[in-house]
Amino acid sequence: MAFGTLLGHLPVRERDFIKWICSQGAFDAAKVPLGPGDDCAMLACGAERLLVTTDQVLDGVHFVLARHGAKSAGRKAMARNLSDVAAMAGLPMGAVATVALPEGFSRDDCEAIYLGLRSVGDQFDCPVVGGDVACWAGPLAISVTVFAQPVGAGPVLRSGAQAGDAICVTGQLGGAWASGRDMTFIPRVNEARALAAHNCLHAMIDLSDGLATDLRHVCEASGVGAEIDATAIPIHPGLTDKPQRPAITAALSDGEDYELLFTLPTDQADRLLASQPLDVKITKIGTVNDSKHVTVMGLDGQRQPLESSGWEHATGQP
């Protein structure tokens, strides 16, 4: 979520659109403690707090039906939402889905989509409690909404990063589309909850748009800057340097890694990095500062702005 992840030829920039939405009237903070702009929104549900997030997968944008099949499309629709819940360290409660079915779809296709949703929902105790299916002349579109509960001290927001924090990521980055990992990733729900339970996380986001863009989201939401170290980025071993695009660029900008990026006090980060309590490796990639700029220290020791399109400068590429 975040209203919204705009792909393809964008008629509107996400950040500008959220600003415009927020200009259309304030939310009642008692009813909506957290409005648009983070990975989930938060609502008051009586005395409880409710996290909600929604995301869609569209044929030709987020999957290719002819290549991936209906079940994988359903799986990805659920997994993307669970990754947004993970980004808030939430506990999934349940999901609903709408499906726009192309003409010629069969009962088997409907069942495959449902089983795809279930295949990853069941792993995180997130049942599909309802939905809507309609046939149309368009391509396959699946929209999922997931409800979750904040746990412990409450959700971990994008906006809590503080100067001096260590910036860490889980896993290895880059090449998700080329390798197909964007269809098969396991959302970091359990890892996020374990991290939040044992550490004072200041900020967290899931890496859907690419490290460079998502780190910028955290910095903008928190009103801070950051510097990352190019030599520290955990580049996925499946990536290789290409003449037009070094592996580090792919790791910074490919997106759809669905790993976690989080910030926390340096002393806590040191202990976390030494103990490595998760099944997936945690890597420190940089430090939050109060500069308002997001920069990368290159292999050549030169500091450069970190562009959303990644980082083309390390090997002298334009």
Place this chain on the structure above:
Amino acid sequence: MAFGTLLGHLPVRERDFIKWICSQGAFDAAKVPLGPGDDCAMLACGAERLLVTTDQVLDGVHFVLARHGAKSAGRKAMARNLSDVAAMAGLPMGAVATVALPEGFSRDDCEAIYLGLRSVGDQFDCPVVGGDVACWAGPLAISVTVFAQPVGAGPVLRSGAQAGDAICVTGQLGGAWASGRDMTFIPRVNEARALAAHNCLHAMIDLSDGLATDLRHVCEASGVGAEIDATAIPIHPGLTDKPQRPAITAALSDGEDYELLFTLPTDQADRLLASQPLDVKITKIGTVNDSKHVTVMGLDGQRQPLESSGWEHATGQP
């Protein structure tokens, strides 16, 4: 909601698909007190109860973009969901939306959809707290999820109708598509809550699929039969008898009325009908029985099965 309202050429019957879903594993009743099959699902949110519903509107199925425009499409997406909340006598809390934008859409179009959602959401204190927007090569698709709280004695289900209950509807039925009321209706959220607060409603549904079909849903869910009186149906005054299709058929089968159908004990219905406490008229159209059949008493005094396609027999049509 209900998983799902299948339109067009259906690859799967709604009831069969829900049965299949329920065969795929039971829900944990402590976490999901109400699963697929009603207008909303209900989840446990800590000590509170949460109603959720989701519905989509698709260009060419639920609206025609070139005729209705983007704002009306957004409005309908929200209003359909609020009507599902009304059917449970719920109190809306908030909504999220996903939008699949056709190529060539502008920032103005995005804003129009948002303002359409807001135009009816604001009427019922249902803010849009988040969403996702993506561009694709397909037509416009808008999916909305609304969260609500059950009020008073809890949600009014489809499954509570009892033999002897009076069957009542709000408003006037039929011709919604032809007149454009399907794009402009005001969901009966306030009426439903007023009815539930002052009466012991046994069952309720919103009339989206057409009276004949929706009454069947209530009877199937409740394990009862019903008989309605053709002379009592509040036919919309905009409808006229046509040679191939009498007005009563339209009123029974057109759908998208988004009025309420509810059942309650006869003595309470009598008081309600005499006092008419709502701004919209309440009409008694029939009685629940224990026959397991849904029938209509025609103008000619003949009892006929009530078909989902309406009722073609009153004027001797096949």
